[in-house]
Amino acid sequence: MDVELRQLRVFLTVAAELHFSRAAARLHVSQPALSQQIRTLERALGATLFDRTSRATELTPAGRVLLDAAPRVLFEAERAGTRVRQAAEGASGLLVVGSVGTALASIAPRILRTVRGRFPDLQMDVSQHDTAAQMMMLAEERLDVGLVRSAAPTNAVVVEELVTEPLLVVLPGDHPLARHDTVDAGALAGEPFVLWPRPLGAEFFDIITGYCRDHGFSPRIVAEGADIETQLSLVAAGIGVSLQPSYYANLRPPGVAFRPLSGDVPSVALQVAWRRRNRSPAVTHFVDAARECAGTGHDGTG
Known part of the structure; x- marks a missing residue:
């Protein structure tokens, strides 16, 4: 599994909006580019994250699991980065x-x-x-x-x-x-x-x-x-x-x-x-x- 932190942030934005157009506008990217990033993430995870219809976008069960886990992953990654920088600067x-x-x-x-x-x-x-x-x-x-x-x-x-x-x-x-x-x-x-x-x-x-x-x-x-x-x-x-x-x-x-x-x-x-x-x-x-x-x-x- 090769998942990037940037992909998790994109996922969380879409999950918050449950609307690809609005999420694309928030992220300042085109909707096709956003859809491609989500498909790349889904391939890396081997699971579909969103059910998209003409009327609504909803999280799949796998998407709800990732919605719970992704913030913790991002928090730990940020904390690790902070600790590394502090160690390099002699602050920890x-x-x-x-x-x-x-x-x-x-x-x-x-x-x-x-x-x-x-x-x-x-x-x-x-x-x-x-x-x-x-x-x-x-x-x-x-x-x-x-x-x-x-x-x-x-x-x-x-x-x-x-x-x-x-x-x-x-x-x-x-x-x-x-x-x-x-x-x-x-x-x-x-x-x-x-x-x-x-x-x-x-x-x-x-x-x-x-x-x-x-x-x-x-x-x-x-x-x-x-x-x-x-x-x-x-x-x-x-x-x-x-x-x-x-x-x-x-x-x-x-x-x-x-x-x-x-x-x-x-x-x-x-x-x-x-x-x-x-x-x-x-x-x-x-x-x-x-x-x-x-x-x-x-x-x-x-």
């Missing part, structure tokens, strides 16, 4: 997004809300991963786009800075240094430290240890946490102090105090990352929203 489908906890505590909700507002049919699967895991997952095509921290670009992955904020010192709430408005890094020389494991983000780890060395000491790391909640809990328990991006101050966990560091303090970058060879419009929409929320105003695509 699935976008797999990774994010570090830093971004989830700060800029990520604004980005996701912006994308959702513009493309409500685009489904986003968001999960939390450290920077190193995201860079690997992007290269392996297990993520479409990621929000990472202090990462270096690779041959496979583009990294673009969104926002930067300075390091803060994180102290147990009852720590003597918590009474100060600012803390000198040198005052931390004898303190035990709680940090991220280096494999989870080598660049960020090196920023912290390099900052400590610039102030005359290497941090004595007594505990590590694979997520910020664990690290802040260890600080609250008095296990040690930590250096963290100021984004995490938004979490305001009990038992810890965030204090600015005096002097020159390194900044930590939040970045958006995607595959160099990725041509997905949905990724472009996400990156554009990230730039807008960060206020970077960057027009390139890397």
